[in-house]
Amino acid sequence: MLRSKHGASKSAHHERKPGAWISGSIKPESFLPGLAIGFLLGLLVKLPNNFRRITNTGAKTARVNSTRPVRSDGNSDEVKMVFVVRQDLKMGAGKIASQCAHAATGIYGALMRSQQALLNKWEQCGQPKIVVTCKNQQEMNKLQAVAEKIGLLTFIVADAGRTQVSAGSRTVLAIGPGTKAVVDSVTGKLRLL
Template identity: 35%
Template sequence: MKQAIVARADLGMGEGKLAAQVAHASLMAYEDAPASDKKEWKGGGQKKVVLQANGEQALFELAEKAKAERLPHAIVRDAGHTELEPGTASALAVGPASDNRIDTVTGDLSLY
């Protein structure tokens, strides 16, 4: 079991901003997961991997793949209080779910 969080590398977010966006995405997708997957993932150490994509379109394409695979997922849209414009799609989380199911969506992406 794992969760993959995809952050936009093209936005040039500072380290703190990146960490906040990744955390938001992780929690939002977790809340979308079935109770049995939540329990298994929590019991297994809550494995996460942070990956990168360039551009808003890439996030939405990955979200569509996750939806087609019936995987829990969430896209973060920034409130615009600090570095990003309001509504900027900054990160996507997929899972928690089995590693191989997550990899069908994010397996070709590079680590952040």
Template identity: 40%
Template sequence: MKRWRRVKRMASMHDAPTMALVVRQDLALTTGKIAAQCAHAAVDVVRAARRSRLLERWRAGGARKIVLGVDDLAAMTALHASVPKGCYAALVTDAGRTEIPAGTVTVLGIMGPRRAMDTLLRHLEAL
């Protein structure tokens, strides 16, 4: 039996944690590249949150994910610095094999309580 299935139901799905995948818009990445980089970010955030109650609640609550855009690296860095305590975050750095140079930061993945995430990300637009 998987451990996350033993989590008690939350009062509402609106209380479930959220994973946000924040993509740099200045890089003009192709759709496929965005998908691959978001997948890396999602895996990295789940790894960072492993064995946490938050991850169990996220899985039990439907594993809500949103994809948002941010203007550039400076905005992404500022967002990463402002991730609140109790959330998990991971920056994805590209290997440089296809569209962009090695070492380019492409996506920020964040997982946290929905209310904290809504407050943190309310200024960003969905892709």
């Protein structure tokens, strides 16, 4: 008797059509309104950024800047950004990547609000980003102070503490973008990750 039940459930399981789970989980009465709301929210989020970019730089300039990057020839006008990762926290590779992404988006947002011309120049140079390491929080604090003293923008990521490190741990310091020579004066002696 057990065999016949087992055999029946096994054959019923194999008779399901591929993709049947999706038709059972999406209700037509909620799908289209949800899709429309998502589309409209996307437009609302994008519209202010596009308007700000056009009014600040001019549509013609923005189009030229985004399609024709400046070649990197190693001169002092090249700009770059550096991420300084603390070694003492012993974060895994995925955690480091995530924290660097937080630092990049944080400093990018600050640049959009306050230094649009610098952001445009960094984008023209191909958005160079370098990841280096520091020993501990004290060294990170010193690097931040030096960078800010010479006028570089900084951003520190404080972790939420959900995975590998304690809540509030300062994991990554983003410095720049700034000219290669100026950024290297702060981070040039640090080891690459």
